[in-house]
Amino acid sequence: MGSEGIARRGSDAWVTSRWTRAYDWDWTTAKPTSMTEHSARLRADILPPSFYYHVLRVVQEQPSSELDVGTLRVQCVEATDTVRSILSACHSPRSIASIIAEVHGAAAGTKGAVLGVTQALIRAGLLAPAGAEEPPDTAAAFHAARTLYGFFQQEEEMVPAMEAIHAHAPKTVVEIGTAWGGSLFCWAQVADPDALLVSVDLPGGVGGAGYLPESIPHFRNFCFEGQELVAILGDSRDSAVIGAVDDALAGRSIDLLFIDGDHAYEGVKADFEQYSPLVTPGGMVMFHDIQPQTEVDPAQRIEVSVFWDEISAGRRSHSFIADPSQSGAGIGIIYMD
Ligand SMILES: C[S@@+](CC[C@H](N)C(=O)[O-])C[C@H]1O[C@@H](n2cnc3c(N)ncnc32)[C@H](O)[C@@H]1O
Structure with missing residues (x-):
């Protein structure tokens, strides 16, 4: 104007x-x-x-x-x-x-x-x-996340995943594996404007990413004013971390659980087994890297696809895959009915 x-x-x-x-x-x-x-x-x-x-x-x-x-x-x-x-x-x-x-x-x-x-x-x-509708635009929010913070996601997968989450309007979001903050940024924009967001991340964890305590105020800045961000730095399987997530939830169940931490079979399975019982009936558990890893990465085992095949069988699920021939990537959602 x-x-x-x-x-x-x-x-x-x-x-x-x-x-x-x-x-x-x-x-x-x-x-x-x-x-x-x-x-x-x-x-x-x-x-x-x-x-x-x-x-x-x-x-x-x-x-x-x-x-x-x-x-x-x-x-x-x-x-x-x-x-x-x-x-x-x-x-x-x-x-x-x-x-x-x-x-x-x-x-x-x-x-x-x-x-x-x-x-x-x-x-x-x-x-x-005043009174303008200001609707969300998931593709624009994706670009902002990539530009301002950077992340490990592809637009063709992330944008439809954000649409699915927005339709669900989660009031409690737990992300395991935040790295530079890009995916957390996206969940904040499509979650309920009063949602609780809990990020669990291991600085220097498998894959060499992770954030430091100094990043936490920056991440708070990208939330809506009514949202609360709790950042827990540690191993998602550590009992102190599990206790801190419980404390943050204070009796609430998880509407969206995003698992993107340790990508080894035992790691992703442990995260699912530990945190999925806390998910609201009808709530979402979302995984990244559900496609088989055909190019071996010496720095980390990426075996989410093996667990995804097991856990999604017979469940209400949805996957977003930009390129089926690509090694790794792909987002999968299961609904905890
Ligand atoms: C692939 S990155 C996450 C990417 C991020 N979700 C995004 O889309 O931009 C994986 C993250 O998980 C963290 N991580 C690895 N093992 C973990 C564990 N056992 N507990 C918590 N975080 C872990 C790593 O430090 C890294 O920051």
């Missing part, structure tokens, strides 16, 4: 978009160990260390593979004090005149500067007309 259109809407009420998120991550110093220098450098070159963005307006151009972010373009607004003041003033709907009066009154800048910043926020979609 041009500034003329914004001015015409000047007396309408604006509210901070439900897709507005904060981001603060200095990629020059905080590269996950398993991410390539090239991927981290691309992010460092294009992303200011602290900004606000609209989840569905992050644009990725010419991605070259799921592990390589390709060319990036992120529409974002740097997180100045004025920007923060305007966005927090608009938790409840405000007219442009009242935003300017409040933020200018709080000495955040001249009236003209506050108007200019407000217009920039509207153009970036970070302020939305």
